[in-house]
Structure formats: C-alpha cells, structure tokens
Amino acid sequence: MPGLHHLDIWIAHPDDLTDWIWLLTRLGWTTEAEWPGGSTFTAGGAYISVTTTPNTIDAPHDRRRPGVNHLAFEGGAPAEVDRLMTDAPAHGWGPLYVDRYPHAGGPQHYAGWLENTAGFKVEVVAD
Incomplete structure (x- = not known):
C-alpha cells in the first residue's frame, strides 16, 4: 500500500x-513521544521524529544541497493557512x-512557504 510511513528530521540543537x-x-499532528532533544508526532498513520x-x-542544514528541499503539509482551508502564516514568525x-x-x-x-532559523523549509498547502 503506498504512503509515507515515517520521516526522521535531525536537528543540530535542542532549541x-x-x-x-x-x-x-x-x-x-499529535505528540506521541518526547525525550530530551526530541519528539515524535503522528497523523494519518505516519509519524515524524524530530x-x-x-x-x-x-x-549547517542547507536545503539547496542534494537531498530534501522541503516538506509540504496539508494546511486546511485558505483562512487557516493565512492564520498560520501570520502566527509563524512568532514561533521561529x-x-x-x-x-x-x-x-x-x-x-x-x-x-x-516558511523557513526556520536552522534553514528547514516547509510548505503549507490549503485544501
């Protein structure tokens, strides 16, 4: 059955x-597990560990090097994406x-599209 099972994102600093x-x-996404320096989140049968x-x-992470450029997430209705984009800068x-x-x-x-201070890029797509 096709689909994403899980994704591991390695970060440089616990912050x-x-x-x-x-x-x-x-x-x-729901927090499934937490430990010093990491967490696992689940949604739709898949999980992401950071x-x-x-x-x-x-x-440093560089999304322009070979590898993964960005992750794209479903963001809900356009108004939800707009609110997330407005709130995102206060959260890194x-x-x-x-x-x-x-x-x-x-x-x-x-x-x-968003980028955090570590250089990870995400896309949040409206329905």
Whole structure:
C-alpha cells in the first residue's frame, strides 16, 4: 500500500525543536513521544521524529544541497493557512516568497512557504 510511513528530521540543537513542536501541533499532528532533544508526532498513520543526535556532522542544514528541499503539509482551508502564516514568525518560522503569497506555486495553488532559523523549509498547502 503506498504512503509515507515515517520521516526522521535531525536537528543540530535542542532549541530548534521548539519550532517544530509549534508547527506540527498547529497542523494537527499529535505528540506521541518526547525525550530530551526530541519528539515524535503522528497523523494519518505516519509519524515524524524530530531529534538531535550525536551522529550529525558539524555543518549547517542547507536545503539547496542534494537531498530534501522541503516538506509540504496539508494546511486546511485558505483562512487557516493565512492564520498560520501570520502566527509563524512568532514561533521561529519566517515567511518565504512574500511578494507572491499565496500563489507562489502558481495561480491554482494556495500555499505558504516558511523557513526556520536552522534553514528547514516547509510548505503549507490549503485544501
């Protein structure tokens, strides 16, 4: 059966976890487990773990390098995406493509793009 089972996001500093906790719970993900420096969130049969680990190399995250560029999440109705975009900067997520919001992905695509201080990019797509 196709679908995403889980995703592990490694962060450099435990302080970066706060950004992810706010975003994922705001988007309706449920906290499944917590430990010092990490949390696991569940939704729709999949889970996302966000954690520090001693196995990371000492280099900043760069979404423009080969690998994952960004994660796209379902954001609900356009008004919900608008509220999230308004609230996000107070929680560590800065808006991207402000001059083209909410149609940076094209005229039929209503979404907001955010980046946290660690350089992780997410897209929040309206229904």
